[in-house]
Amino acid sequence: MMKLDERLVLQAVTNGQSGRDIAAAVFAGDVAAVRRLAGGDARLLTTHVPPARYPDFRPDGQAGDLLTIAVARCDGAMLDALLALGAAPDGAVPGLPLDAAVAGHDLAAAERLLAKGASADPAGEHAAWPLRTAARSADPAAARLLIARGARLDRLDPTGTGPLQDAVDMDSMRVAEVLIEAGANPWAVGAGGALPAFGIGQPLRLSSPAEEAARERLVARLRRTGAPWPPPAPAEVKTLIREQRWPPPALARHGATAPPAAVVATLVAAPR
Known part of the structure; x- marks a missing residue:
């Protein structure tokens, strides 16, 4: 508040x-x-x-x-x-x-x-950025309302991070579920080579049984698509971006796209 x-x-x-x-x-x-x-x-x-x-x-x-x-x-x-x-x-x-x-x-x-x-x-x-705030404050009802009224799922901040990665970073798995159901891409690369799918796949202790249940549903949803599992960690993603080998064909078939220019610029400039 x-x-x-x-x-x-x-x-x-x-x-x-x-x-x-x-x-x-x-x-x-x-x-x-x-x-x-x-x-x-x-x-x-x-x-x-x-x-x-x-x-x-x-x-x-x-x-x-x-x-x-x-x-x-x-x-x-x-x-x-x-x-x-x-x-x-x-x-x-x-x-x-x-x-x-x-x-x-x-x-x-x-x-x-x-x-x-x-x-x-x-x-x-x-x-x-109300949708980001919904993600960071773990409010799936607000996220649904904003999406229904036209909030963009693909909006990014200057680092290349969007609402889905924010939700995953804050362990707001119920919001992440709302966003993915609405079309957000769990294979979109964000700041530091982070993939929402990678964060979703981590068996962390979440804030409530409801958040853990949402995470488990998301893992099952992503695995049903046949995408390679587990998802690559940020270090591997960064290496592939630097070597201009991202996205790998197996992930491209499931929605992985070229990273935003802001992410590429940061990774290329950063020490290996």
Whole structure:
């Protein structure tokens, strides 16, 4: 769940004193004050904490916009009021309200935002990544919702890592199962030569019997395809990429593809 520090947020929001006033009203759950302030100046609905630019950073708890504050407070009435007043459902920082809802396992808030037009796969500078958050927070219901609303399964970060590898790395096997059922590729190479299929095949102690059951179903699913098993470890994958022998024909027949350019560049530059 996103935790916001009211004092730090009010120090940093846009729109001057009026921005601080409307943000404080959202924190207080004062719908009447929010309506009065936004009615006088609709631009106040864009009030937000500007994201820091690397290498600068904001302290923990200093982030968000009005919708995100409402979501973080689990204030459905405020969320509805802001949306009715015309607050952009994607938020002043693209996707942050939806991402906060996913992080907080608040499916009702996520559905409200999506119903009003929020993108399941927000884009733009500083855009949040709700499907990655669903993977990292082990929320298969949120993952299903986002996929149904158009979240891309093949989206990658600058290292070449996508939501499926994130789910596997976080031992979120129920989310991994949702992603693979929807078409995510378990043989797609990610950062460091990692294959989701390799992680799935590792008999680790997972957080719950449900996660282990999902892992076992995935192993059975992948083995039924006739793909070579066990999958190659990252060290072997990296060697094959450097030698320009990836993907091996036996894995290519089961969906293994050429690695993203970001992965190739990293592996070629790294010491062997």
